[in-house]
Amino acid sequence: MHLQRHKLMALTEYLAPRPAVPERCLRPAAGPQEEENGYARLLRRQVEEVFRDSRMIAVCQYNSMPGDDMVLMRHYLRKHNIEVKFFLNEIVRPVLSQSRYKNLLPLFVGRNILLVSPETKAKEMLRVLKGVPQVSLLGACIDDTILSRQGVENFAKLPPLEASQGQTVGALALLPSQTCSLLQHGAAHLTALLDRHIRQLRDGAGEGGTPAGPEPAQSPGAP
């Protein structure tokens, strides 16, 4: 009985069906495509808006800072209408690679913050950042021009637009103002000499002495 039972059990043992082609030889089915995260899309749109609406975008490296200092720094920058924005690199990189700011891509490695502003107050920004050693300025894009740190410092040293416009106008107007006096110089000199000559003749006639010989006439347009 025992033996018969064994034989029966062995006969009726379950044999798993083997696939004709082993699974590892087949191409794996493509997994379900990851749906684009709506939040990521929103952040990307925010990044595009920021880049579109601000004239000055500064990228700084952010080393961890105590919270109070961070609040103070944000406060001082806000006074000059500069906002501090945090964006994740994986959001910013795809946006930048498709826009015209491709050359800013190597800056977005590690922890960064963006200082954005619709105005270009570079001097005030540098002054605030000097007081915060944990944040180092890497580069900036001011009025669609990518600048390095040195470039931003030079930009901050430039005089304001009105002053430089005044200087340009003054420099351009200098030469024409000289032309007028140059042209009149010869005739004016001749007039002065003739005047003096007449005075000398008059004085000579008044004293009764012989009048002084006529001075040779100066040719006009003397150098």
Added chain:
Amino acid sequence: MAGRINVVLRPVKSIVVRFCPFESNVESTRKFLECISRKKIQATNRNCEVTADVRHDGSEPLVDVMFADGDRLIMKGANLTTVEMLTALGSRCNTKELKAEQKSKKNP
């Protein structure tokens, strides 16, 4: 990983991290700067000055560490990882700490 390495900065006088952010090989140096500037490591030595020198001349990223006993450690970060730089700095700091402790034990 790099966040768990603790470096004791007591024997260090100053650290200058020089890099050009528009180059592509500066990631490890920048991460090194971030790790060095963390509160825990900064707390081990308040007098240690960490300066970041940001240039735009295509130079290689460099970490220049000046120790209090006059030694100097220069690490060129172009082909190093952050962890390697931190462990190198950490091991040297530890040896100097041990030496200083032994000296202070000998001369009470």
